[in-house]
Amino acid sequence: MTTPFDDATAPKKRRHPVLGGLRNSFLAGLIVIAPIGLTIWLIWTVVGWIDGFVLPLVPDRFLPEQYIGINLRGVGVIFFLIFTVLVGWVAKGFIGRSLLRWAEGVVETLPVVRSVYSGLKQIAETVFNQADRNFDKACLVEYPRKGIWAIAFISSTAKGEIDQGIPVNEQKVSVFLPTTPNPTSGFLLFLPRSDVIELDMTVEDAAKLIISAGLVYPSGVGEAGPREVRAPAAASAPPKDAAKDPANDAVPERIERVS
Secondary structure, three states: OOOHHHHHHOOOOOOOHHHHHHHHHHHHHHHHHHHHHHHHHHHHHHHHHHHHHHHHHOOHHHOOHHHHOOOOOOHHHHHHHHHHHHHHHHHHOHHHHHHHHHHHHHHHOOHHHHHHHHHHHHHHHHHHOOOOOOOOEEEEEEOOOOOOEEEEEEEEEOOHHHHHHOOOOOOEEEEEEEOOOOOOOEEEEEEEHHHOEEOOOOHHHHHHHHHOOOOOOOOOOOOOOOOOOOOOHHHOOOOHHHHOOHHHHHHHHHHHHHO
16 A cells, blocks of 8 residues: 655656657757748648639740649739839829729729728838838836836837827827737837836847747846836935944944943
């Protein structure tokens, strides 16, 4: 009959070193292969989806499959890129702009279509027109309460009605606070500049830290010294009265007499 003390005092079996080495090698190889494999699979899937959508719209005489007898993956992507460049080139011209304004005027007369078109147009302009609309820097803000810090991104300074409506006599900034592990969703906050601590890490490194839930730190973290912490002005130096207090000068004399 066994007792609980027998299990506690029994020697634990050690894992075989060969099996442990194989396990570690397998995990290391999985870490290398998984991102590469998922990236290739994603690209292959997206290219196939574009080919399946574009190639049926292309006349057969323009398809290389009719001449070489092989279905080449990615031909639809090439046709899509050429067509997109041509549309953009025409849209930048006078005739293209006129046609675009006329088409948008027609769409505005349709009740349901105009809502869908305006929403999709705004999303497309936000996503693809990011030349001058990138986040400036990564920062730290106290959220959701004092004493708890979160990584955020400074987008711009507050302007107009928002700047005037916040009762703070200093510059206000708009900050995007992403969620983990999906940084595309989050909260838009407007804070005084003094409540924002800018970080030296890049926006890309901060995004990696957020996506990995704090597991992947940017290179170089921990090599530099600690950041300077702002302390209240009253605590930075001892009071002047305390420095001139005669009781403080008398303390060494009392110690010598006792000794």
